[in-house]
Amino acid sequence: QKNVGILAMEIYFPPTCIQQEVLEAHDGASKGKYTIGLGQDCMGFCTEVEDVISMSLTAVNSLLEKYAVDPKQVGRLEVGSETVIDKSKSIKTFLMQIFEKCGNSDIEGVDSTNACYGGTAALFNCVNWVESSSWDGRYGLVVCTDSAVYAEGPARPTGGAAAVAMLIGPDAPIVFESKIRASHMAHVYDFYKPILDSEYPVVDGKLSQTCYLMALDACYKSVCNKYEKLESKQFSIADAAYFVFHSPYNKLVQKSFARLLFNDFLRNACSIDESAKEKLAPFLSLSGDESYQSRDLEKTSQQVAKPFYDEKVQPTTLIPKQVGNMYTASLYAAFASLLHNKHNTLAGQRVMLFSYGSGSTATMFSLKLNEGQHPFSLSNIASAMNVAEKLKSRHELAPEKFVEIMQLMEHRYGAKDFVTSKDCSLLAPGTYYLTEVDSKYRRFYAKK
Numbered sequence: 146q147k148n149v150g151i152l153a154m155e156i157y158f159p160p161t162c163i164q165q166e167v168l169e170a171h172d173g174a175s176k177g178k179y180t181i182g183l184g185q186d187c188m189g190f191c192t193e194v195e196d197v198i199s200m201s202l203t204a205v206n207s208l209l210e211k212y213a214v215d216p217k218q219v220g221r222l223e224v225g226s227e228t229v230i231d232k233s234k235s236i237k238t239f240l241m242q243i244f245e246k247c248g249n250s251d252i253e254g255v256d257s258t259n260a261c262y263g264g265t266a267a268l269f270n271c272v273n274w275v276e277s278s279s280w281d282g283r284y285g286l287v288v289c290t291d292s293a294v295y296a297e298g299p300a301r302p303t304g305g306a307a308a309v310a311m312l313i314g315p316d317a318p319i320v321f322e323s324k325i326r327a328s329h330m331a332h333v334y335d336f337y338k339p340i341l342d343s344e345y346p347v348v349d350g351k352l353s354q355t356c357y358l359m360a361l362d363a364c365y366k367s368v369c370n371k372y373e374k375l376e377s378k379q380f381s382i383a384d385a386a387y388f389v390f391h392s393p394y395n396k397l398v399q400k401s402f403a404r405l406l407f408n409d410f411l412r413n414a415c416s417i418d419e420s421a422k423e424k425l426a427p428f429l430s431l432s433g434d435e436s437y438q439s440r441d442l443e444k445t446s447q448q449v450a451k452p453f454y455d456e457k458v459q460p461t462t463l464i465p466k467q468v469g470n471m472y473t474a475s476l477y478a479a480f481a482s483l484l485h486n487k488h489n490t491l492a493g494q495r496v497m498l499f500s501y502g503s504g505s506t507a508t509m510f511s512l513k514l515n516e517g518q519h520p521f522s523l524s525n526i527a528s529a530m531n532v533a534e535k536l537k538s539r540h541e542l543a544p545e546k547f548v549e550i551m552q553l554m555e556h557r558y559g560a561k562d563f564v565t566s567k568d569c570s571l572l573a574p575g576t577y578y579l580t581e582v583d584s585k586y587r588r589f590y591a592k593k
């Protein structure tokens with residue numbers, strides 16, 4: 146099969162959110178810590194009527210409707226998520242309700258889980274399936290869905306929630322350049338969820354930042370080596386129009402891109418001009434470990450990278466800054482932001498993506514874009530996702546209300562025998578919502 150990739154996309158995030166500026170004041174953090182320090186504008190979150198299952202039901206149903214895809218035409222469905230609900234029963238099985246109704250139960254695939262990386266694993270599985278001899282000619286469908294919530298404390302403003310659905314097949318407008326891809330996988334305890342009666346992770350924030358940057362360096366080095374073997378020329382940030390990062394919060398994305406530039410400097414790549422060389426020269430002698438600790442290097446490389454960041458990264462940051470860390474959906478929400486902002490000029494361009502999941506697992510991979518054919522065209526994907534309208538129609542809740550909802554959700558996590566308020570007044574028509582968890586922990590949903 147030729148040009149296998151993403152044919153269509155849909156994104157859903159909750160209509161409920163809190164401004165980071167407001168949360169910052171409420172938490173007693175210094176002014177600017179969440180907005181400038183973390184680089185975040187707003188944070189989306191689920192109320193008691195929404196969860197990862199309802200969000201993914203909404204995203205899948207909406208994708209099938211908007212692109213007029215017959216549910217019988219889906220042959221593989223993969224979900225990436227790290228939000229634990231039924232442990233052994235996959236989120237994928239809940240989504241089967243949409244397909245069973247149409248008489249299609251012949252759909253391979255289950256859930257993939259490893260922190261924020263599961264969505265990428267699911268995506269690769271679907272692409273590989275379409276490219277393989279097992280392919281039966283039908284579409285693959287990938288869903289990345291998470292509700293990122295943290296205990297009170299410094300990590301809380303880095304939450305978020307969303308579901309992204311992606312249709313996979315041949316002759317796509319968003320094609321995988323599978324040769325330009327590298328992974329870095331290691332055993333680290335930076336973020337994990339060993340406490341099974343809580344939705345909150347155990348997280349070592351500082352360690353997770355360093356692990357992220359180390360994985361980024363390793364993947365980038367390996368991508369450069371592979372590209373150079375393949376093309377017999379050097380790879381640098383000049384060889385891709387855009388860089389899309391997994392976005393726990395925007396500041397880490399700024400640091401990550403600066404790190405790529407520093408890598409280019411160390412490799413003496415053509416993307417680095419004389420003035421940049423001069424500014425970065427003092428850091429040439431730092432050991433790898435020292436380079437992760439150096440505040441001066443961080444600041445200088447971010448400063449040198451700024452004009453390139455504005456051009457190659459900024460257009461990817463809209464949804465992650467507005468919604469927060471969506472875990473598995475975060476990278477694809479950043480990519481959706483790029484399609485939203487630049488769909489007119491993306492044809493012919495290469496876009497590099499970096500996926501990171503704590504624990505840790507990471508891959509950098511390349512996509513090549515073309516306009517495609519309606520309904521699977523870049524411009525139609527942008528208009529179907531309707532990002533501006535979705536962001537505009539959100540409701541900002543007060544911090545007291547947010548805290549109250551977090552407390553209710555803590556109480557409800559793993560609980561049975563309750564009905565929700567069924568208050569779906571804030572939800573858009575067509576949104577699925579949770580109505581009840583019965584005495585056997587079975588969950589029930591309705592559609593507005």
Ligand code: ACO
Pocket residue numbers: 175176177178179181182183261299300301302303336348349350351353354357392393394396397470503
């Ligand atoms: N104005 C402007 N900037 C400020 C202010 C202020 N008033 N106050 C602090 N800052 C800056 C800091 O200088 C720092 O920026 P810098 O790193 O560029 O120096 C930034 O704000 C954050 O401040 P810290 O003191 O480092 O924040 P803290 O340690 O309280 O928490 C952290 C940040 C560790 C990211 C926390 O939110 C966390 O643990 N999040 C979850 C883990 C995470 O997301 N890890 C990322 C990879 S793994 C994953 O995806 C889950």
